[in-house]
Amino acid sequence: MGFFSNIWDGFSRIFSLIGGIFVEKVSEVEAGNPSVAYQNMIDESKVKYQQWQKDVSGIVYHQSLLEDDLKKKEKERTELQGLLDQAIADNDAELGPSLMEDLEATDKEVASLKEQLTEVTAKVNDYQQKLRDYEAHIKRLEKEKRTVTAQAATDKAVIEMSGRLKGMSIESGDRTLEALRESMGKLHAQAKTADSMGSESREEKMRKLRERANTTSASSKFAERVQAMKAQTPESKAKGKIESKELG
Numbered sequence: 001m002g003f004f005s006n007i008w009d010g011f012s013r014i015f016s017l018i019g020g021i022f023v024e025k026v027s028e029v030e031a032g033n034p035s036v037a038y039q040n041m042i043d044e045s046k047v048k049y050q051q052w053q054k055d056v057s058g059i060v061y062h063q064s065l066l067e068d069d070l071k072k073k074e075k076e077r078t079e080l081q082g083l084l085d086q087a088i089a090d091n092d093a094e095l096g097p098s099l100m101e102d103l104e105a106t107d108k109e110v111a112s113l114k115e116q117l118t119e120v121t122a123k124v125n126d127y128q129q130k131l132r133d134y135e136a137h138i139k140r141l142e143k144e145k146r147t148v149t150a151q152a153a154t155d156k157a158v159i160e161m162s163g164r165l166k167g168m169s170i171e172s173g174d175r176t177l178e179a180l181r182e183s184m185g186k187l188h189a190q191a192k193t194a195d196s197m198g199s200e201s202r203e204e205k206m207r208k209l210r211e212r213a214n215t216t217s218a219s220s221k222f223a224e225r226v227q228a229m230k231a232q233t234p235e236s237k238a239k240g241k242i243e244s245k246e247l248g
Helices: 002-027 034-090 095-165 168-197 202-231 234-247
Strands: none
Touching: 034 095
Protein backbone atom coordinates (compact mmCIF):
# COMPACT_ATOMS: atom_id res chain seq x y z
CA MET A 1 0.00 0.00 0.00
CA GLY A 2 3.01 2.27 -0.27
CA PHE A 3 1.77 3.69 -3.57
CA PHE A 4 -1.54 4.73 -2.02
CA SER A 5 0.30 6.22 0.94
CA ASN A 6 2.38 8.42 -1.36
CA ILE A 7 -0.72 9.66 -3.17
CA TRP A 8 -2.40 10.40 0.14
CA ASP A 9 0.62 12.33 1.41
CA GLY A 10 0.69 14.36 -1.79
CA PHE A 11 -2.94 15.38 -1.42
CA SER A 12 -2.67 16.13 2.28
CA ARG A 13 0.38 18.36 1.76
CA ILE A 14 -0.90 20.36 -1.18
CA PHE A 15 -3.85 22.00 0.55
CA SER A 16 -1.75 22.99 3.55
CA LEU A 17 1.01 24.39 1.35
CA ILE A 18 -1.11 26.33 -1.12
CA GLY A 19 -1.07 29.52 0.92
CA GLY A 20 2.66 29.38 1.68
CA ILE A 21 3.60 28.58 -1.91
CA PHE A 22 1.50 31.44 -3.20
CA VAL A 23 3.01 33.93 -0.76
CA GLU A 24 6.48 32.77 -1.77
CA LYS A 25 5.65 33.16 -5.45
CA VAL A 26 4.27 36.65 -4.94
CA SER A 27 7.41 37.71 -3.12
CA GLU A 28 9.46 36.71 -6.15
CA VAL A 29 7.48 38.88 -8.57
CA GLU A 30 7.20 42.64 -8.73
CA ALA A 31 4.14 43.87 -6.88
CA GLY A 32 3.25 45.95 -9.89
CA ASN A 33 2.61 42.84 -11.98
CA PRO A 34 0.47 40.43 -9.89
CA SER A 35 -0.83 38.75 -13.03
CA VAL A 36 2.52 36.99 -13.47
CA ALA A 37 2.51 35.61 -9.92
CA TYR A 38 -1.04 34.32 -10.27
CA GLN A 39 -0.37 32.77 -13.66
CA ASN A 40 2.74 30.99 -12.34
CA MET A 41 0.71 29.57 -9.47
CA ILE A 42 -2.10 28.53 -11.82
CA ASP A 43 0.30 26.83 -14.23
CA GLU A 44 2.04 24.98 -11.40
CA SER A 45 -1.29 23.89 -9.95
CA LYS A 46 -2.45 22.57 -13.32
CA VAL A 47 0.73 20.52 -13.71
CA LYS A 48 0.21 18.97 -10.26
CA TYR A 49 -3.46 18.40 -10.98
CA GLN A 50 -2.65 16.51 -14.19
CA GLN A 51 -0.06 14.37 -12.39
CA TRP A 52 -2.42 13.51 -9.54
CA GLN A 53 -5.22 12.84 -12.00
CA LYS A 54 -2.91 10.35 -13.72
CA ASP A 55 -2.05 8.73 -10.37
CA VAL A 56 -5.72 8.48 -9.38
CA SER A 57 -6.50 6.96 -12.78
CA GLY A 58 -3.95 4.26 -11.94
CA ILE A 59 -5.75 3.56 -8.67
CA VAL A 60 -9.10 3.40 -10.47
CA TYR A 61 -7.60 0.86 -12.86
CA HIS A 62 -6.34 -1.19 -9.90
CA GLN A 63 -9.85 -0.98 -8.43
CA SER A 64 -11.33 -2.40 -11.63
CA LEU A 65 -8.81 -5.29 -11.55
CA LEU A 66 -9.79 -6.10 -7.96
CA GLU A 67 -13.44 -6.07 -8.95
CA ASP A 68 -12.74 -8.51 -11.79
CA ASP A 69 -10.69 -10.80 -9.49
CA LEU A 70 -13.44 -10.74 -6.89
CA LYS A 71 -16.06 -11.70 -9.44
CA LYS A 72 -13.91 -14.61 -10.65
CA LYS A 73 -13.25 -15.83 -7.12
CA GLU A 74 -16.91 -15.57 -6.17
CA LYS A 75 -17.82 -17.55 -9.30
CA GLU A 76 -15.14 -20.13 -8.43
CA ARG A 77 -16.45 -20.37 -4.88
CA THR A 78 -19.96 -20.94 -6.16
CA GLU A 79 -18.71 -23.81 -8.32
CA LEU A 80 -16.71 -25.31 -5.45
CA GLN A 81 -19.69 -25.07 -3.16
CA GLY A 82 -21.77 -26.95 -5.74
CA LEU A 83 -19.13 -29.67 -6.11
CA LEU A 84 -18.78 -30.00 -2.35
CA ASP A 85 -22.52 -30.31 -1.91
CA GLN A 86 -22.54 -33.08 -4.54
CA ALA A 87 -19.58 -34.85 -2.93
CA ILE A 88 -21.35 -34.78 0.43
CA ALA A 89 -24.49 -36.12 -1.20
CA ASP A 90 -22.48 -38.91 -2.84
CA ASN A 91 -20.54 -39.52 0.37
CA ASP A 92 -17.39 -39.10 -1.68
CA ALA A 93 -14.67 -39.48 0.94
CA GLU A 94 -11.93 -38.98 -1.62
CA LEU A 95 -12.95 -35.65 -3.17
CA GLY A 96 -14.99 -34.27 -0.27
CA PRO A 97 -12.09 -33.26 2.03
CA SER A 98 -10.04 -31.66 -0.76
CA LEU A 99 -13.06 -29.74 -1.99
CA MET A 100 -13.60 -28.43 1.54
CA GLU A 101 -10.00 -27.26 1.71
CA ASP A 102 -10.31 -25.54 -1.69
CA LEU A 103 -13.52 -23.84 -0.59
CA GLU A 104 -11.96 -22.57 2.64
CA ALA A 105 -8.96 -21.17 0.72
CA THR A 106 -11.29 -19.54 -1.78
CA ASP A 107 -13.36 -18.01 1.02
CA LYS A 108 -10.19 -16.44 2.43
CA GLU A 109 -9.24 -15.07 -0.99
CA VAL A 110 -12.72 -13.62 -1.50
CA ALA A 111 -12.61 -11.99 1.94
CA SER A 112 -9.15 -10.53 1.21
CA LEU A 113 -10.27 -9.20 -2.17
CA LYS A 114 -13.34 -7.61 -0.63
CA GLU A 115 -11.22 -5.93 2.04
CA GLN A 116 -8.77 -4.60 -0.56
CA LEU A 117 -11.59 -3.44 -2.82
CA THR A 118 -13.32 -1.64 0.05
CA GLU A 119 -10.13 0.19 0.96
CA VAL A 120 -9.26 1.09 -2.63
CA THR A 121 -12.81 2.23 -3.38
CA ALA A 122 -12.77 4.51 -0.33
CA LYS A 123 -9.45 6.01 -1.41
CA VAL A 124 -10.62 6.44 -5.01
CA ASN A 125 -13.70 8.32 -3.79
CA ASP A 126 -11.55 10.43 -1.48
CA TYR A 127 -8.95 11.19 -4.16
CA GLN A 128 -11.58 12.03 -6.75
CA GLN A 129 -13.20 14.46 -4.32
CA LYS A 130 -9.81 16.04 -3.66
CA LEU A 131 -9.24 16.34 -7.38
CA ARG A 132 -12.59 18.11 -7.72
CA ASP A 133 -11.66 20.39 -4.82
CA TYR A 134 -8.28 21.15 -6.38
CA GLU A 135 -9.89 21.82 -9.75
CA ALA A 136 -12.23 24.28 -8.02
CA HIS A 137 -9.18 25.83 -6.36
CA ILE A 138 -7.58 26.40 -9.78
CA LYS A 139 -10.78 28.02 -11.05
CA ARG A 140 -10.86 30.27 -7.98
CA LEU A 141 -7.26 31.27 -8.67
CA GLU A 142 -8.14 32.14 -12.27
CA LYS A 143 -11.10 34.21 -11.12
CA GLU A 144 -9.04 35.86 -8.40
CA LYS A 145 -6.33 36.62 -10.96
CA ARG A 146 -8.84 38.52 -13.11
CA THR A 147 -10.21 40.39 -10.09
CA VAL A 148 -6.81 41.25 -8.60
CA THR A 149 -5.37 42.23 -11.98
CA ALA A 150 -8.28 44.59 -12.60
CA GLN A 151 -8.02 45.99 -9.07
CA ALA A 152 -4.27 46.47 -9.46
CA ALA A 153 -4.82 48.39 -12.70
CA THR A 154 -7.41 50.59 -10.97
CA ASP A 155 -5.15 51.17 -7.96
CA LYS A 156 -2.24 52.05 -10.23
CA ALA A 157 -4.39 54.57 -12.11
CA VAL A 158 -5.58 56.08 -8.82
CA ILE A 159 -1.99 56.40 -7.58
CA GLU A 160 -0.90 58.06 -10.82
CA MET A 161 -3.86 60.43 -10.72
CA SER A 162 -3.16 61.27 -7.08
CA GLY A 163 0.39 62.14 -8.06
CA ARG A 164 -0.84 64.47 -10.76
CA LEU A 165 -3.35 66.11 -8.45
CA LYS A 166 -0.90 66.52 -5.59
CA GLY A 167 -0.50 70.20 -4.74
CA MET A 168 -3.52 71.18 -6.82
CA SER A 169 -6.54 72.81 -5.16
CA ILE A 170 -9.32 75.31 -5.86
CA GLU A 171 -7.38 78.02 -4.02
CA SER A 172 -4.28 77.48 -6.11
CA GLY A 173 -6.45 77.52 -9.23
CA ASP A 174 -8.03 80.81 -8.13
CA ARG A 175 -4.61 82.34 -7.57
CA THR A 176 -3.51 81.25 -11.00
CA LEU A 177 -6.68 82.69 -12.55
CA GLU A 178 -6.24 86.00 -10.75
CA ALA A 179 -2.67 86.25 -11.95
CA LEU A 180 -3.86 85.53 -15.49
CA ARG A 181 -6.56 88.19 -15.29
CA GLU A 182 -4.06 90.76 -14.00
CA SER A 183 -1.67 89.91 -16.80
CA MET A 184 -4.43 90.26 -19.40
CA GLY A 185 -5.52 93.59 -17.87
CA LYS A 186 -1.99 94.98 -18.11
CA LEU A 187 -1.71 93.79 -21.69
CA HIS A 188 -4.99 95.52 -22.60
CA ALA A 189 -3.89 98.77 -20.96
CA GLN A 190 -0.62 98.60 -22.83
CA ALA A 191 -2.51 98.16 -26.09
CA LYS A 192 -4.72 101.19 -25.37
CA THR A 193 -1.69 103.32 -24.55
CA ALA A 194 0.01 102.30 -27.75
CA ASP A 195 -3.14 103.11 -29.74
CA SER A 196 -3.55 106.56 -28.14
CA MET A 197 0.09 107.40 -28.80
CA GLY A 198 -0.26 106.42 -32.45
CA SER A 199 -3.33 108.71 -33.12
CA GLU A 200 -4.26 112.38 -32.42
CA SER A 201 -5.84 113.25 -29.10
CA ARG A 202 -9.19 115.01 -28.87
CA GLU A 203 -7.57 118.26 -27.77
CA GLU A 204 -5.25 118.25 -30.74
CA LYS A 205 -8.16 117.65 -33.11
CA MET A 206 -10.12 120.55 -31.55
CA ARG A 207 -7.17 122.91 -31.92
CA LYS A 208 -6.82 122.13 -35.61
CA LEU A 209 -10.56 122.49 -36.08
CA ARG A 210 -10.47 125.99 -34.56
CA GLU A 211 -7.57 126.97 -36.80
CA ARG A 212 -9.50 125.85 -39.88
CA ALA A 213 -12.60 127.73 -38.66
CA ASN A 214 -10.64 130.96 -38.12
CA THR A 215 -9.03 130.66 -41.51
CA THR A 216 -12.41 130.13 -43.15
CA SER A 217 -13.89 133.14 -41.37
CA ALA A 218 -11.03 135.45 -42.44
CA SER A 219 -11.25 134.20 -46.00
CA SER A 220 -14.99 134.89 -46.06
CA LYS A 221 -14.53 138.42 -44.81
CA PHE A 222 -11.83 139.11 -47.39
CA ALA A 223 -14.03 137.78 -50.16
CA GLU A 224 -16.90 139.98 -49.03
CA ARG A 225 -14.63 143.07 -49.19
CA VAL A 226 -13.48 142.19 -52.66
CA GLN A 227 -17.04 141.78 -53.89
CA ALA A 228 -18.05 145.10 -52.28
CA MET A 229 -15.25 146.96 -54.03
CA LYS A 230 -16.09 145.45 -57.34
CA ALA A 231 -19.71 146.47 -56.92
CA GLN A 232 -18.91 150.22 -56.64
CA THR A 233 -19.66 152.43 -59.89
CA PRO A 234 -17.32 155.22 -61.15
CA GLU A 235 -19.77 157.88 -59.94
CA SER A 236 -19.85 156.42 -56.47
CA LYS A 237 -16.08 156.26 -56.45
CA ALA A 238 -15.83 160.02 -57.53
CA LYS A 239 -18.46 160.99 -54.96
CA GLY A 240 -16.54 159.15 -52.43
CA LYS A 241 -13.41 161.05 -53.27
CA ILE A 242 -15.25 164.48 -53.09
CA GLU A 243 -16.71 163.61 -49.74
CA SER A 244 -13.32 162.61 -48.62
CA LYS A 245 -11.89 166.00 -49.65
CA GLU A 246 -14.67 167.99 -48.00
CA LEU A 247 -14.18 166.18 -44.88
CA GLY A 248 -10.56 166.92 -45.13
